[in-house]
Amino acid sequence: MAHDTAHTDVIPEEGHLHHTDYMDSHDGEAWGGGKRPFKASYGKLMMWYFLLSDAFTFAGFLIAYGAIRFSMPSWPVPDHVFSAFPGGKTGWPLIFVTVMTFVLILSSVTMVRAVQEGHRRNKRGVIFWMLLTVIGGAAFLGCQAWEWNTMINVEGVTVTKNPFSSHLDSGTYLTGAEIEGAGYDKVTKDAHGVTATYYIKPGVEDIEENRLFVKQDHHGHVMSGESFSPKDPYLITYNHSTHLYEPSAFKTPDGSIKTEAFGPIAFGSLFFFITGFHGFHVFSGVLFLLIILINVASGLYHNRTNNYEMVEKIGLYWHFVDLVWVFVFLVFYLL
Amino acid sequence: MSDLSYEESKKVVYKGMIVLAVITLLEVAVALVGKGYVIEGLHLPVWLMYVLMIGLSLFKAYYIVYEFMHMKYEVKGLAMSVILPMGLLVWAVVAFFSEGNSWNQRRTLIEKKNAETIDDRPKKSGSIIDLKDVKNLN
Numbered sequence: 001m002a003h004d005t006a007h008t009d010v011i012p013e014e015g016h017l018h019h020t021d022y023m024d025s026h027d028g029e030a031w032g033g034g035k036r037p038f039k040a041s042y043g044k045l046m047m048w049y050f051l052l053s054d055a056f057t058f059a060g061f062l063i064a065y066g067a068i069r070f071s072m073p074s075w076p077v078p079d080h081v082f083s084a085f086p087g088g089k090t091g092w093p094l095i096f097v098t099v100m101t102f103v104l105i106l107s108s109v110t111m112v113r114a115v116q117e118g119h120r121r122n123k124r125g126v127i128f129w130m131l132l133t134v135i136g137g138a139a140f141l142g143c144q145a146w147e148w149n150t151m152i153n154v155e156g157v158t159v160t161k162n163p164f165s166s167h168l169d170s171g172t173y174l175t176g177a178e179i180e181g182a183g184y185d186k187v188t189k190d191a192h193g194v195t196a197t198y199y200i201k202p203g204v205e206d207i208e209e210n211r212l213f214v215k216q217d218h219h220g221h222v223m224s225g226e227s228f229s230p231k232d233p234y235l236i237t238y239n240h241s242t243h244l245y246e247p248s249a250f251k252t253p254d255g256s257i258k259t260e261a262f263g264p265i266a267f268g269s270l271f272f273f274i275t276g277f278h279g280f281h282v283f284s285g286v287l288f289l290l291i292i293l294i295n296v297a298s299g300l301y302h303n304r305t306n307n308y309e310m311v312e313k314i315g316l317y318w319h320f321v322d323l324v325w326v327f328v329f330l331v332f333y334l335l
Numbered sequence: 336m337s338d339l340s341y342e343e344s345k346k347v348v349y350k351g352m353i354v355l356a357v358i359t360l361l362e363v364a365v366a367l368v369g370k371g372y373v374i375e376g377l378h379l380p381v382w383l384m385y386v387l388m389i390g391l392s393l394f395k396a397y398y399i400v401y402e403f404m405h406m407k408y409e410v411k412g413l414a415m416s417v418i419l420p421m422g423l424l425v426w427a428v429v430a431f432f433s434e435g436n437s438w439n440q441r442r443t444l445i446e447k448k449n450a451e452t453i454d455d456r457p458k459k460s461g462s463i464i465d466l467k468d469v470k471n472l473n
Contacts, residue, residue, distance in 0.1 A: 068435060
């Protein structure tokens with residue numbers, strides 16, 4: 001096998017392998033200068049450069065997010081927005097996303113272990129740790145699905161509506177009688193088979209922007225009489241029976257009556273797009289992990305000249321997904 | 336590749352897991368303590384929270400790239416060819432964030448001017464806008 005002499009640097013330390021021809025055709029041609037650039041294989045180096053370009057893509061999105069956030073007078077407060085926890089819990093700031101972050105860190109750890117077992121050519125070890133990595137990735141996706149579902153279906157955040165915002169004034173939420181006392185008419189209307197009750201100025205068109213509601217949270221707990229200060233975060237309640245957002249009426253210290261305003265529209269689209277793009281990376285990562293896992297199990301890599309390098313390459317990708325999450329976590333949840 | 340033995344590199348992984356988990360907990364602790372969730376009435380200065388959170392995140396990023404992705408064991412040329420281009424992003428962050436800030440200031444100024452009545456406008460012969468506002472626009 002004279003052909004093999006050009007490949008001596010490819011044969012791993014453990015040696016005693018037969019050269020099989022489905023790998024390293026690149027190392028023979030494009031990489032044929034006798035020396036490997038940066039002492040790395042073609043595949044690994046190109047994975048690094050793919051990740052570099054992907055890092056720029058994510059950076060572009062995150063910088064757009066930053067520019068828009070800087071351009072707004074107020075922004076939803078993350079520890080208020082992300083305070084739900086499975087089991088109907090609310091008021092648990094950042095706890096769920098911390099769990100999600102741990103899941104991703106753990107799956108990165110199991111991935112490193114899979115790569116290490118690959119270096120020892122321990123097929124069973126690689127399978128075991130890759131399987132745990134797949135489970136970690138799937139668990140993360142499950143968490144993200146729960147988080148999205150809560151935001152969209154419970155709290156009513158969409159790409160065009162953002163019910164999360166912060167008060168600019170101090171004030172007190174009003175009761176129905178107080179709103180009527182201030183000269184508003186009470187309107188009852190059938191909405192999706194349920195009676196919606198709101199208040200409106202006489203002679204004003206009955207459209208969403210002109211309606212005032214009595215403040216109540218998602219559990220139907222009425223909050224009339226509760227006071228707030230400037231910068232206090234709030235959530236405009238989305239009523240699941242009437243399918244209406246309920247911007248609530250409050251009274252400021254100077255006696256004027258105001259309603260809660262929606263927050264910056266861009267919040268929802270930026271959140272769903274950027275976490276969605278990251279989630280898509282996790283999803284495709286899980287698919288690639290599964291494919292490579294099947295290949296490992298079938299023994300495909302065991303006798304290759306470069307052994308389990310494919311596991312290393314998907315490992316690089318997987319750690320990159322964790323790396324991006326560090327920054328998504330920072331800008332969406334911490335800052 | 337790394338010169339570590341199998342047992343040594345296993346230890347490195349579990350150490351990495353603890354380092355990343357502890358840093359994540361620290362970040363969340365800074366966010367919650369700083370905003371007064373843990374100790375009633377205690378708030379950390381915003382700049383301090385930002386410095387801590389951004390600093391810890393950058394350390395996490397370094398740790399993932401150098402330990403988990405084994406950049407530590409690659410030749411310097413490879414590491415630099417990946418990391419140096421990221422330096423361009425520093426400029427993008429500065430440029431776009433200050434641009435965003437400028438949008439905010441302009442909008443605020445326009446809203447302020449829209450709310451003014453004609454009589455409140457500074458009386459100046461020969462100019463329709465106050466030179467002070469021109470300065471504010473920059």
